[in-house]
Amino acid sequence: MKLEANDIVQWLINVNREIQEHKDYLSRLDRPIGDGDHGINMARGFRAVEERIKNTEYVTASEVLKDTAFLLISKVGGASGPLFGTAFLKMSTELKKSNTSFDDRILINSLDKAVQGVMELGKAKVGEKTMVDVWHPVVDCLKQEGKIQPEQLSNVANKAMKSTKKFQATKGRAAYFKEASVGHIDPGSASSFLIFESLAKMLKEKK
Numbered sequence: 001m002k003l004e005a006n007d008i009v010q011w012l013i014n015v016n017r018e019i020q021e022h023k024d025y026l027s028r029l030d031r032p033i034g035d036g037d038h039g040i041n042m043a044r045g046f047r048a049v050e051e052r053i054k055n056t057e058y059v060t061a062s063e064v065l066k067d068t069a070f071l072l073i074s075k076v077g078g079a080s081g082p083l084f085g086t087a088f089l090k091m092s093t094e095l096k097k098s099n100t101s102f103d104d105r106i107l108i109n110s111l112d113k114a115v116q117g118v119m120e121l122g123k124a125k126v127g128e129k130t131m132v133d134v135w136h137p138v139v140d141c142l143k144q145e146g147k148i149q150p151e152q153l154s155n156v157a158n159k160a161m162k163s164t165k166k167f168q169a170t171k172g173r174a175a176y177f178k179e180a181s182v183g184h185i186d187p188g189s190a191s192s193f194l195i196f197e198s199l200a201k202m203l204k205e206k207k
Contacts, residue, residue, distance in 0.1 A: 012049055029185050
C-alpha cells in the first residue's frame with residue numbers, strides 16, 4: 001500500500017478525535033498511579049496537532065510528523081510530551097529517506113526507530129508499565145509480518161495495553177506506588193493503543 005503525507009495527516013486527525021473522546025478515561029487511569037492529568041495533557045497536545053496539520057499544506061509525511069513531534073513536546077505536560085514527541089520525531093527522521101510516497105515497510109521501519117528512541121530516552125524496557133509495553137510488541141509483530149494488517153495491528157495493541165495491568169511500575173511517578181501499581185492499566189499504554197487504533201482505522205479506510 002502506498003502512503004502519502006495526507007494519509008499521515010488523516011491518521012493524526014483520527015488520533016486527536018480518539019484522544020478527545022477518551023480524555024476522561026485516560027485521566028481516570030492516571031489517578032491511581034499518577035497525577036490524574038494524562039488525558040487532559042494528551043488532549044491539549046493532539047488538539048494543537050490537528051489545528052496545525054489540517055491547515056497546513058505538506059509535501060512529505062516527514063514534515064507532518066516533525067510538526068507533530070514539536071507540538072507534543074511543547075504542549076503535553078510531564079514526561080509524556082518528550083516521550084511521545086520523540087516517537088514522532090524519530091519517525092519523521094526515518095521518513096526523510098523516502099520521497100513523497102512510501103510503503104508499509106518504510107512505515108514499519110519508522111515505527112521501529114520510534115520505539116528505539118522512546119526506550120533510549122526513557123531508559124525503559126518491556127514489562128516496566130510504560131508506553132513501551134504497547135509500542136514494542138506492535139512493532140515486533142509488524143516487523144515479523146513485513147506489512148501492516150489493520151485488524152491485527154488493532155488486536156495486538158489492545159492486548160498489549162491490557163497486559164500492563166499485571167506489571168509493577170518502575171518508571172516515572174507510577175514507580176512510587178510500587179506493588180500498588182499492579183492491577184492498573186498504564187495510561188501511556190492506553191494512549192498508545194488509541195494511536196495505533198487510529199492508524200488501523202486510516203489504513204482500513206484507505207483500502
